[in-house]
Amino acid sequence: MSEDNMKMPKFSEIEYSRPSVDKFRECAMSTRLKLMAARDADVVENAIMGFQREMSAFDTAYTLCMIRHDLDTSDPFWNDEMEFFDENYPIISDLSAGVYTALLHSEIREELEERFGPMIFRKTQNQREIVSSEVLDDLAEESTLETEYSQILSEADILFKGKHQTISTMTPYLESTDREVRKKAHKAVSDYFAGQKEKFDEIYDNMVRIRTQIAKKLGFSDFVELGYKRMERYDYDPEKVKVFRDNVVKYIVPITSEIRRLQKNRLDVEKLFYYDLPCLFVHGNPTPNIPQEEYFSKGSKMFGKMFSKDPSFFQVLGEHDFMDLFSRQNKATGGYCASLLDYGIPYILMNANHTADDIATLVHESGHAYAALRSIDSSQFIECLSPTLEACEIHSTAMEYLTYPYMEMFFGEAADAYRQQHMTLALLFLPYGCLVDEFQHVVYSNPDMTPAERHTAWRELEKKYQPDIDYDGDEFYELGGAWMKKEHIFTSPFYYIDYCLAQVCALQIWSISRRNRKKAMTIYEHLCAAGGTKTLIDLVESAGLESPFSLDVMKKLAYQVCDYLDL
Numbered sequence: 207m208s209e210d211n212m213k214m215p216k217f218s219e220i221e222y223s224r225p226s227v228d229k230f231r232e233c234a235m236s237t238r239l240k241l242m243a244a245r246d247a248d249v250v251e252n253a254i255m256g257f258q259r260e261m262s263a264f265d266t267a268y269t270l271c272m273i274r275h276d277l278d279t280s281d282p283f284w285n286d287e288m289e290f291f292d293e294n295y296p297i298i299s300d301l302s303a304g305v306y307t308a309l310l311h312s313e314i315r316e317e318l319e320e321r322f323g324p325m326i327f328r329k330t331q332n333q334r335e336i337v338s339s340e341v342l343d344d345l346a347e348e349s350t351l352e353t354e355y356s357q358i359l360s361e362a363d364i365l366f367k368g369k370h371q372t373i374s375t376m377t378p379y380l381e382s383t384d385r386e387v388r389k390k391a392h393k394a395v396s397d398y399f400a401g402q403k404e405k406f407d408e409i410y411d412n413m414v415r416i417r418t419q420i421a422k423k424l425g426f427s428d429f430v431e432l433g434y435k436r437m438e439r440y441d442y443d444p445e446k447v448k449v450f451r452d453n454v455v456k457y458i459v460p461i462t463s464e465i466r467r468l469q470k471n472r473l474d475v476e477k478l479f480y481y482d483l484p485c486l487f488v489h490g491n492p493t494p495n496i497p498q499e500e501y502f503s504k505g506s507k508m509f510g511k512m513f514s515k516d517p518s519f520f521q522v523l524g525e526h527d528f529m530d531l532f533s534r535q536n537k538a539t540g541g542y543c544a545s546l547l548d549y550g551i552p553y554i555l556m557n558a559n560h561t562a563d564d565i566a567t568l569v570h571e572s573g574h575a576y577a578a579l580r581s582i583d584s585s586q587f588i589e590c591l592s593p594t595l596e597a598c599e600i601h602s603t604a605m606e607y608l609t610y611p612y613m614e615m616f617f618g619e620a621a622d623a624y625r626q627q628h629m630t631l632a633l634l635f636l637p638y639g640c641l642v643d644e645f646q647h648v649v650y651s652n653p654d655m656t657p658a659e660r661h662t663a664w665r666e667l668e669k670k671y672q673p674d675i676d677y678d679g680d681e682f683y684e685l686g687g688a689w690m691k692k693e694h695i696f697t698s699p700f701y702y703i704d705y706c707l708a709q710v711c712a713l714q715i716w717s718i719s720r721r722n723r724k725k726a727m728t729i730y731e732h733l734c735a736a737g738g739t740k741t742l743i744d745l746v747e748s749a750g751l752e753s754p755f756s757l758d759v760m761k762k763l764a765y766q767v768c769d770y771l772d773l
């Protein structure tokens with residue numbers, strides 16, 4: 207794309223038409239037949255590449271539809287189109303599974319593995335193990351429960367300061383520099399969740415039951431095993447993850463206690479209660495010193511300098527409207543980067559509202575976008591263009607660290623405060639992420655626990671990972687209710703540790719960049735360019751980083767971060 211800007215379309219010029227499921231079915235069927243009969247690798251390659259084009263077209267239409275829908279969620283046209291994809295994507299997945307199964311059973315499989323690389327075969331095998339026609343109804347029930355939880359949460363109506371608030375609009379009050387305000391805000395949120403406790407317990411209980419049932423039907427001993435397969439963990443297991451969590455308890459938790467002690471001194475309070483935790487600085491968190499309208503020009507300049515390329519990828523994307531940065535009415539919340547495969551162009555959507563988080567999100571999503579551009583030719587298979595989710599999060603999280611030296615452009619004199627805050631939050635996150643992860647291991651290894659037992663288990667784990675938390679007698683939290691606020695626990699089982707693993711890899715890149723910027727950039731480029739052609743550990747090690755499961759790595763990082771934060 208950057209080589210030939212003339213040909214790059216503007217986002218608005220990309221035409222959308224609803225793809226035909228029949229045409230896709232026809233292509234899938236004929237590809238499957240060809241694969242079953244072929245004895246010649248060239249014939250197989252031709253057939254599978256034809257099918258890849260069909261898949262890419264379908265996926266591009268879906269992504270285009272999702273983005274345009276998210277840019278104006280009130281537009282009935284895109285709502286209808288999204289419904290079409292919701293209904294038909296399972297059919298498409300089923301049809302492609304049929305095609306890949308034929309690839310797996312090909313008589314010349316060895317020759318094909320040689321030609322295509324092992325990854326597509328591993329992915330296909332994995333996919334076959336996690337679904338079967340026997341569990342389709344259960345999967346539908348699982349997804350209904352997920353929607354029910356998310357729906358209730360998104361409709362949360364919290365009356366605060368005489369106004370109706372949502373969970374997300376409560377955030378500034380939860381972080382308020384006025385202690386009374388944040389105390390009341392936290393109480394309001396806790397009251398909301400206490401009111402939903404029974405309902406959420408019932409939903410989660412049903413989720414644990416149905417997920418366990420799916421796992422058993424598929425031949426797994428429990429949902430932990432299936433959960434790992436769903437997350438495509440090819441080179442690590444629950445034992446390794448346990449070692450990772452133990453390392454965090456040993457080397458990171460003590461640092462977080464020190465961070466909290468210093469925070470208590472800074473805020474000048476006798477005791478730090480749970481409602482004080484989000485307020486790190488007496489005068490509040492640092493905010494950008496430039497108007498939002500300048501994010502794009504500053505970002506363009508920063509990435510131009512960083513990659514010695516003018517115009518930068520960021521500038522080219524923006525000039526062709528492949529980003530929408532600011533919050534407004536009728537725009538979907540949150541932030542993401544999604545790729546339009548047919549064009550090889552990523553799109554960045556986020557909701558800037560002039561807070562420090564804007565800049566962290568901007569560079570995070572740009573990291574995903576950069577990786578998408580770098581890996582465009584890494585595989586013939588669209589399934590292998592991006593790696594598994596932990597590895598994708600290294601691209602984005604490492605970018606947050608690699609842009610540290612440029613933060614003066616966005617924060618002026620407050621850049622140091624921004625970097626300190628960013629690193630502090632990264633560190634505080636690690637034990638929390640492990641807590642969320644271990645809780646899920648406990649729950650799915652013991653599917654017959656009662657809801658009350660689950661709450662007790664959470665509270666016990668909290669004491670291990672967040673020993674400094676004091677709930678000031680709040681009954682809902684004291685009884686172990688805080689996990690109910692974490693959407694991932696309900697809707698994306700076992701996803702959470704991915705952020706922690708990525709964080710430890712990204713911190714290694716940060717640490718190298720302090721001593722040798724060029725080397726850190728080379729590692730980053732290598733990681734991005736490899737796309738999804740390898741598994742997590744292979745990717746990380748081939749880029750020159752150490753496995754995030756290594757005890758040495760955790761020790762070294764703990765030491766360096768303490769030095770950086772003056773702890």
Ligand code: ZN
Nearest residue numbers: 570574599602
């Ligand atoms: Zn991300």
